[in-house]
Amino acid sequence: MEIPKRLEQALIKLYNAFHNDELNPECCSACAVGNILDNRDSWKHLTNGHGSLQLSYVGRVHQNLGRKFNGYTPLELLLIERVFLEACGFTVPLCHYNPKPQNPTDKERLFNGLYAVVSQLCELEGIANVMDYARVFEYESDNPVYKFDVIYE
Template sequence: MKTTFRFDQAIKKLYMAFHNNTLNPENCKQCAVGNIVNNKDFWMHLTDNHGATKLNYLGLLHQNLGRRFFGYTPIELLQIESAFLEGCGYSFTIQNRLHKPDHINHEVLFKGLCYVVSLLCRLDAVNDVLDYSFLFDFEKPLLDFQN
């Protein structure tokens, strides 16, 4: 499968973070985006609320200037982080505050990563590498057992 450079780099960084136990949704340098941008925290200044996908003034400025960080636009970085948090079980309350799940473990982090990988595939128009639904497609069998 043909992928983009930014996709490959992001997947490598997220893979290493997951297996080195340096993936942490509570730390802006160790979350999904933090790892993609080499454990820097500049990206958190693109929005006013952690987990939100709305750019603030600085974020809009960078977006409108066409800036990219490690291949991703400011809005894409916020979408990636939002997907990670959603996959990890975070949600927004009625007061627009981020609600933390009861506990974070490897299984929860893995689910968050699955959300991120699916989004990265959509952003780069790549077939979702985690989509296994074709295995259960009863209209087009993979194997012909009659021959």
């Protein structure tokens, strides 16, 4: 399966952020979209609320002009961020009076957020979720479709 360049780049950035403890749902430069956009927070001007799907004036201008940021339109970026925040347990849009999880940077919580983001990124590309392990167990005529070399030590 051929993976589109923007997806590949996003996956690498998110993978590195997760494993380097540089993923933070409450920080616009360290959240899912912040990492996809090279740890820049300028994307926050595309909306008036972190986690909102409503484009701001600036966001609408960029969307209507067909602008893309690391391959993603403003609406796609807002959708990616919303999916991430919700999967991490936040009520969106983020604001001081909405409840938030007790430990927003818990590894399991962040993994759940990333799983949802990867699923959304694959959906945007029109491909199967690259994190779906169910395919590993596919079989035809009682034989596995995929073979793996197992090394015992």
